[in-house]
Amino acid sequence: MSEDLIQVRAEKAARLRALGVDPYGGRYDGIEPVAALLPKVPATGPGPEAALAGRIMRMRAHGKTTFLDVADRTGRLQVYARADQLGAAYEVVSLLDLGDIVGAQGVLQKTRTGEPTLFAKAVTILTKALRPPPEKFHGLADPEIRFRQRYVDLTVTEEARRYALARTKVVAGMRRILDAHGFVEVETPVLQPLYGGAAARPFTTHHNTLDMKLYLRIATELYLKRLLVGGLERVYEIGKDFRNEGIDKFHNPEFTMMECYQAYADYTDMMALVEEIVATLAREVTGGTTLERDGKKIDVTPPWPRLPFLQAVRDRTGLDLHAADVPRLREACRTLGIAFEPGMGAGALLDAIWSDRVEPHLIGPVFVTDYPVETTALARRHRKDPALVERFEAFLFGKELGNAFSELNDPADQRARLEEQARLLAAGDAEAHAMDEDFVRALEHGMPPAGGLGMGVDRLTMFLTGAPNIREVILFPLLRPEAGSPPPGAGG
RNA sequence: GCCCCCGUGGCGCAAGGGUAGCGCAGCGGAUUUUUAAUCCGUUGGCUGGGGGUUCGAGUCCCCCCGGGGGUACCA
Numbered sequence: 001m002s003e004d005l006i007q008v009r010a011e012k013a014a015r016l017r018a019l020g021v022d023p024y025g026g027r028y029d030g031i032e033p034v035a036a037l038l039p040k041v042p043a044t045g046p047g048p049e050a051a052l053a054g055r056i057m058r059m060r061a062h063g064k065t066t067f068l069d070v071a072d073r074t075g076r077l078q079v080y081a082r083a084d085q086l087g088a089a090y091e092v093v094s095l096l097d098l099g100d101i102v103g104a105q106g107v108l109q110k111t112r113t114g115e116p117t118l119f120a121k122a123v124t125i126l127t128k129a130l131r132p133p134p135e136k137f138h139g140l141a142d143p144e145i146r147f148r149q150r151y152v153d154l155t156v157t158e159e160a161r162r163y164a165l166a167r168t169k170v171v172a173g174m175r176r177i178l179d180a181h182g183f184v185e186v187e188t189p190v191l192q193p194l195y196g197g198a199a200a201r202p203f204t205t206h207h208n209t210l211d212m213k214l215y216l217r218i219a220t221e222l223y224l225k226r227l228l229v230g231g232l233e234r235v236y237e238i239g240k241d242f243r244n245e246g247i248d249k250f251h252n253p254e255f256t257m258m259e260c261y262q263a264y265a266d267y268t269d270m271m272a273l274v275e276e277i278v279a280t281l282a283r284e285v286t287g288g289t290t291l292e293r294d295g296k297k298i299d300v301t302p303p304w305p306r307l308p309f310l311q312a313v314r315d316r317t318g319l320d321l322h323a324a325d326v327p328r329l330r331e332a333c334r335t336l337g338i339a340f341e342p343g344m345g346a347g348a349l350l351d352a353i354w355s356d357r358v359e360p361h362l363i364g365p366v367f368v369t370d371y372p373v374e375t376t377a378l379a380r381r382h383r384k385d386p387a388l389v390e391r392f393e394a395f396l397f398g399k400e401l402g403n404a405f406s407e408l409n410d411p412a413d414q415r416a417r418l419e420e421q422a423r424l425l426a427a428g429d430a431e432a433h434a435m436d437e438d439f440v441r442a443l444e445h446g447m448p449p450a451g452g453l454g455m456g457v458d459r460l461t462m463f464l465t466g467a468p469n470i471r472e473v474i475l476f477p478l479l480r481p482e483a484g485s486p487p488p489g490a491g492g
Numbered sequence: 493g494c495c496c497c498c499g500u501g502g503c504g505c506a507a508g509g510g511u512a513g514c515g516c517a518g519c520g521g522a523u524u525u526u527u528a529a530u531c532c533g534u535u536g537g538c539u540g541g542g543g544g545u546u547c548g549a550g551u552c553c554c555c556c557c558g559g560g561g562g563u564a565c566c567a
Binding site for chain 2: 004005006008009058060061062063064065066067069078080082083084097098111112113115117131132133134135136137138139140141142143144145147148156198199200201219243245246248249250251347351355371375391393400403431454479480481482
């Protein structure tokens with residue numbers, strides 16, 4: 001049993017203590033990352049002295065010498081420990097296990113087989129691992145363990161580290177680009193008395209002292225626009241949204257969204273921003289502008305094509321649905337053999353047709369533009385056609401990456417559109433908007449015309465890294481509790 | 493939600509009605525330039541849980557738990 005394996009390691013920790021060595025040491029000075037050490041190893045002969053710290057991934061003991069492969073965040077380096085160099089301290093090396101965290105100091109030099117190596121003058125145990133690591137060659141194959149015990153996954157799965165580090169590049173790069181454009185980063189409430197800004201079902205929770213129902217936000221949009229009213233002019237937020245919906249390879253119930261709003265701009269400015277963000281980050285993460293997924297390659301070099309929504313629908317179905325009302329849209333669904341619910345409004349019906357007939361054919365990169373007004377309660381009407389809104393969605397590999405509008409700043413139009421949403425909500429459309437009186441009041445104070453954008457950070461990371469599943473780019477994806485874990489509510 | 497598949501020592505895998513095996517890791521021994529080190533020896537499993545069929549069940553059936561894929565839902 002694993003208890004035996006743990007016991008063996010615990011006994012080694014005890015033996016280290018008996019030698020006067022703390023198996024859970026503290027600060028270890030003077031180290032450099034492995035990636036910085038490797039160039040310092042001379043082709044022949046001894047190089048400079050150096051120190052490193054990391055986890056033992058492999059170990060080869062030869063009696064009075066031991067080779068340790070030590071890994072840090074940047075790579076792996078072999079450490080060579082000899083009894084005649086370390087003296088009595090070699091006893092410590094003999095008590096090391098795979099998975100232990102060690103520090104080593106010595107001379108950088110290649111071995112006779114050409115392997116860059118730290119010839120150790122000192123080896124220190126910094127942390128004794130009590131549990132054995134996964135199999136050293138095949139690693140972790142069980143996705144359940146990989147996601148539940150990400151701490152183990154990250155130590156042995158190269159891809160897991162690659163995704164995690166790519167994600168930080170994505171987030172940092174996004175901030176850098178937005179900051180350079182004069183946006184300021186803000187934080188808005190996660191707990192909201194009224195949710196909005198997207199069509200989705202929320203999570204609900206409760207505040208005890210105030211005894212009030214609260215929702216976890218499904219979007220940051222309505223608060224960020226209040227800040228435009230307040231005169232902050234260019235704002236963005238990168239944070240978690242929560243949507244109480246299904247889980248699949250592109251959806252996790254909590255996910256990270258970047259939303260930004262730029263006063264005096266419109267949706268065409270947001271297109272340029274999307275192009276810049278995606279192309280720049282593609283270069284930083286992949287080294288180029290070509291992305292590959294499911295055997296398909298796409299080039300994200302700007303500019304991306306623009307495809308009007310109704311034109312795309314017409315191209316795929318032969319139907320012109322411009323300004324179509326509910327009866328006509330229902331008829332179209334029947335003609336196309338697409339199922340619909342009685343409670344669905346024009347927006348939902350159009351979305352059904354779109355999702356069934358058009359979206360699967362989009363590879364991208366492409367901006368789908370100018371949606372029918374019913375699909376979107378928060379976007380400005382099209383300057384040339386009041387049946388449309390100035391909105392686009394960015395598609396990569398046929399999946400939505402981002403959504404943007406010229407923002408609606410006419411309080412009367414906004415009120416009417418939200419009232420229509422409230423009517424749909426009352427009629428049973430669980431994803432329709434609720435009326436938000438304070439938001440309308442804010443618009444009545446005057447919101448500058450603006451372009452706004454929302455972009456999925458998890459999805460962008462997937463597209464840039466080729467990750468097959470959103471769970472790969474979320475360090476701790478939602479899973480059911482494992483057997484034997486505390487029941488819900490424990491720990492309160 | 494529905495359909496299909498999977499769950500076997502710490503990890504990676506066999507065994508598909510007839511006594512549960514192998515590799516890695518572990519333990520003991522040899523080994524002062526190895527790198528999935530090697531060699532000799534060796535510990536460890538009520539086969540996710542429960543019920544059933546059978547003389548006999550990892551194996552067949554039912555229920556439950558967990559996971560994966562697909563599908564539905566999903567700005």
